[in-house]
Amino acid sequence: MNAKRVDKIATGVLYAIAALVVIILVALLGYILVQGVPEISWHFLTSPALSFEAGGGIGIQLFNSFYLLFLALLISLPISLGAGIYLNEYAGQNTITGLIRTTIEILSSLPSVVVGLFGYLFFVVQFKLGFSILSGAFALTVFNLPILTRSIEEALANISDNQREAGYALGLSRWETVTKIVVPAALPSIITGVVLSAGRIFGEAAALIYTAGQSAPALNFSDWNPFNISSPLSPLRPAETLAVHIWKINSEGIMPDAKAVSAGASAVLIIAVLLFNFLARWLGKRLYKHLTAE
Amino acid sequence: MDKIRASLLKKSIATKIERRGKILSLSCLALIILVVFLIFYFVASRGLATFFQNHINLWHFLSGIQWNPGTIGTNGQPAVGALPMIVGSFLITIFSAIVATPFAIGTAVFMTEISPRRGAQILRPVTELLVGIPSVVYGFIGLQVVVPFVRNTFGGSGYGILSGTFVLFVMILPTVTSMSADALNAVPRYYREASLALGATRWQTIYKVVLRAAIPGMLTAIVFGMARAFGEALAVQMVIGNATLLPHNLVSPASTLTSILTMGIGNTVMGSLQNNALWSLAMILLLMSLLFNLIIRYIGRKGKLNHER
Amino acid sequence: MADNKTMTTDQRNIMTFDPQAHEIALSTEDLHVFYGNSEAISEGDLQFERYKITALIGPSGSGKSTYLRSLNRMNDRIATVKGKIMYRGLDINSNDIDVYEMRRHIGMVFQRPNPFAKSIYENIAFALRQRGMNKKADLDEIVERSLRQAAMWDQVKDDLNKSALALSGGQQQRLCIARAIAIKPDILLLDEPASALDPVSTSQIEDTLLELKQNYTIIIVTHNMQQASRISDYTAFFNLGKALEYAETGDIFTNPKVDLTNDYISGNFG
Structure with missing residues (x-):
């Protein structure tokens, strides 16, 4: 066989592999959407789940997912911002910095089930927070911190040093320069990073089953006092999320329409992740434009 | 003239902000590192209890093929x-x-x-x-x-x-x-x-x-x-x-x-x-x-x- | 004017000023700058007269930019600077000096225009506000005055809220100058401020600097010898980390005392 023929065959094989992968991936997305989208209705999105009969919705789970996401970002963003700033602006190039980076990398590579189990030991048991929104939000924070820190650090590193010099030359401290000049300039990529991490948090389940819990008690959506246990805002109530719900009804098998509900819920999850993705790109581009012109 | 001299010799607002900011950002980083150590500490302290408190033999744990903790397996060892x-x-x-x-x-x-x-x-x-x-x-x-x-x-x-x-x-x-x-x-x-x-x-x-x-x-x-x-x-x-x-x-x-x-x-x-x-x-x-x-x-x-x- | 001209055997000719006749704004004494173990500046002690423009010239790698950046300690993080930098009778290269405060008096403009990703107005007002100036009227006044001094007020007065990044390169650089003088420094350090600009913008910047010299002591690094001869009162020639010749600009370009200076300005190397 000559080289030309081998080249032709190899190219063909590569085309086939790529096509097969595309088929698998598209089939995956298609399956979820085809199975799930017909299940989605206003009723499905807003009514509470039913355990032993068909026709339940995912209202509370959906609310819980968003609430937990919001809290997790609220806690993890300032911490990651601080850590990212320190790593990129202050830390020198030495062994200690290297060790710190390694430690953060280890945290980001921990299986999320381990993070969840730690959350169970630490927040649920040790701090007696029980299966609650707070425990869940903290576990998600642990899960999110390394990813967000890294993306913020990268965003800051991409801002040219001449912006920093401009600040120093005006007699501004490094902290003022970073927080008021470099961070705003890096905002487009920071926001992209935050929204992408939001997509990951939104679909996370393993870190939550033993922290936020696997039950979704009824909520009184007219009571917004966070100190009442039936209030949607109550931080100490257990809060099964959408992703945990899908896992649970499939493992338990007591819900008669578990398949339909999971399909619908999966479609909602996927659509949410898609939206987060588009939002991240769109916001990043939009902000960047806003900063650079007009 | 003297005012500028004096201002050069005392700590400016910028210097104070800088110190606070540096400490703040370092604490954030330290918190993350602390979390990693806590994870290892908590999981290890529980995980090692099997061997140190319950005196399960590490080798039996790794090589045993019966999993039913709390009972005794067919080989006479804890399962x-x-x-x-x-x-x-x-x-x-x-x-x-x-x-x-x-x-x-x-x-x-x-x-x-x-x-x-x-x-x-x-x-x-x-x-x-x-x-x-x-x-x-x-x-x-x-x-x-x-x-x-x-x-x-x-x-x-x-x-x-x-x-x-x-x-x-x-x-x-x-x-x-x-x-x-x-x-x-x-x-x-x-x-x-x-x-x-x-x-x-x-x-x-x-x-x-x-x-x-x-x-x-x-x-x-x-x-x-x-x-x-x-x-x-x-x-x-x-x-x-x-x-x-x-x-x-x-x-x-x-x-x-x-x-x-x-x-x-x-x-x-x-x-x-x-x-x-x-x-x-x-x-x-x-x-x-x-x-x-x-x-x-x-x-x-x-x-x-x-x-x- | 300048006295004490000295001629050394290894061909250095550095003028010093008579303190009775000339007010010295800034000077260095026994200054050495190291990057790691390599010495970037070994002999570079100069005095800078108040309200004059001093040009630092020399081939690339001669240390002229390193020297300039050491003067307001912009090199602190990347280099070791030894020796004294005297300003108002104080050695500002000492730990007792508040470096942020010092830079408010010794400002700097860089080679590449580096406006902040903010509006034109904010580029100037930002640093002022950061030091507690919050009155809109005061800020408005300073923004206008600085932009006028930088000769760009008429061009941008209707676009003050537009992003500074939308300006042309020349305008961006003038905005950077306006930003630097808004905080009223004593001394303005400029590191090849026109090297990234077209000839028209360059000559506008030069005009601006000649205007500014009434109120500011200006030290400018340039690789453009015409520029140095057009705008500066004094010129220092740097080579291989040493200031070899320092004299009145007219003298140095017509009658250099050091052979290397002569070679450089007649285009034989560099």
Whole structure:
């Protein structure tokens, strides 16, 4: 066989592999959407789940997912911002910095089930927070911190040093320069990073089953006092999320329409992740434009 | 004149802000590091209790094949044998990596070398999107599609190593593909130009030059995928059957470290042997995650050395 | 004017000023700058007269930029600077000096225009506000005055809220000058401020600097000898980390005392 023929065959094989992968991936997305989208209705999105009969919705789970996401970002963003700033602006190039980076990398590579189990030991048991929104939000924070820190650090590193010099030359401290000049300039990529991490948090389940819990008690959506246990805002109530719900009804098998509900819920999850993705790109581009012109 | 002199000699507002800011940001970083240490401390303190408080022999734990903590096995030893789960975890990890690697690398080569335009426009966005799909969704599809398919094709219940492998294969495929594509993209353009200029065909260039130069990066991608597969809990738990038996074929119910952990933690009493034994499984997970990390670092360092040479 | 001209055997000719006749704004004493172990500046002690423009010239790598950046300690993080930098009778290269406060008196403009990703107005008002100036009227006044001094008020007065990044390169650089003088420094350090600009913008910047010299002491690094001869009162020639010749600009370009200076200005190297 000559080289030309081998080249032709190899190219063909590569085309086939790529096509097969595309088929698998598209089939995956298609399956979820085809199975799930017909299940989605206003009723499905807003009514509470039913355990032993068909026709339940995912209202509370959906609310819980968003609430937990919001809290997790609220806690993890300032911490990651601080850590990212320190790593990129202050830390020198030495062994200690290297060790710190390694430690953060280890945290980001921990299986999320381990993070969840730690959350169970630490927040649920040790701090007696029980299966609650707070425990869940903290576990998600642990899960999110390394990813967000890294993306913020990268965003800051991409801002040219001449912006920093401009600040120093005006007699501004490094902290003022970073927080008021470099961070705003890096905002487009920071926001992209935050929204992408939001997509990951939104679909996370393993870190939550033993922290936020696997039950979704009824909520009184007219009571917004966070100190009442039936209030949607109550931080100490257990809060099964959408992703945990899908896992649970499939493992338990007591819900008669578990398949339909999971399909619908999966479609909602996927659509949410898609939206987060588009939002991240769109916001990043939009902000960047806003900063650079007009 | 004197005012300026004096102002130069005392601490300015900027200096005070700077000190506060530095301490603030350092505390954030310290908090993250503290969390990592707490994770290791808490999991290890529970996981080691099996051996130090309950006096389970480490070797029996690692090699035993009966898992029913709290009872005595047929061999007269406490039935705390984690081998079935360890084997399960390793098998699905290795199998899914073996299946995913050719697909991932083939697609990555297609994306970067054969049709970069289509790669950038279609394949890359799609793979990046799929990296973000929640694992319970993979588990759900596994349950709905893969398990029945395996049951009808190979017999048995459909739950088992094979279904787990299929699910994890699809799950790690996007990650490994996009990381491999990054590795290929990092190969300097002149490598290809030099090879093509010498009369090599495109395939010869890819095979002999580009792939070789990208080996460290692609190995990293594969190990990364394996780490993800090893640590994946819910998707696997949903399709593997969760029987704590040493798997003797690929289509009988089996279990992994993660699946038994997710099943069991809620059903055992804190501090009991049943519970401690589960934490020992978590500790193995933690150590494996460290090991994967070390391997990735090792490959990275090796790769750098090769490039410098 | 300048006295004490000294001629050394290794061909250095550095003028010093008579403190009775000339007010010295800034000077260095026994200054040495190191990057790691390599010495970037070994002999570079100069005095700078108040309200004059001093140009630092020399081939690339001669240390002229390093020297300039050491004067307001912009090199603190990347280099070791030894010796004294005297300003108002104080050694500002000492730990007792508040470096942020010092830079408010010794400002700097860089080679590449580096406006902040903010509006034109904010580029100037930002640093002032950061030091507690919050009155809109005060800020408005300073913004206008600085932009006028930088000769760009008429061009941008209707676009003050537009992003500074939308300006042309020349306008961006003038905005950077306006930003630097808004905080009323004593001394303005400029590191090849026109090297990234077209000839028209360059000559506008030069005009601006000649205007500014009434109120500011200006030290400018340039690789453009015409520029140095057009705008500066004094010129220092740097080579291989040493200041080799320092004299009145007219003298140095017509009658250099050091052979290397002569070679450089007649285009034989550099």
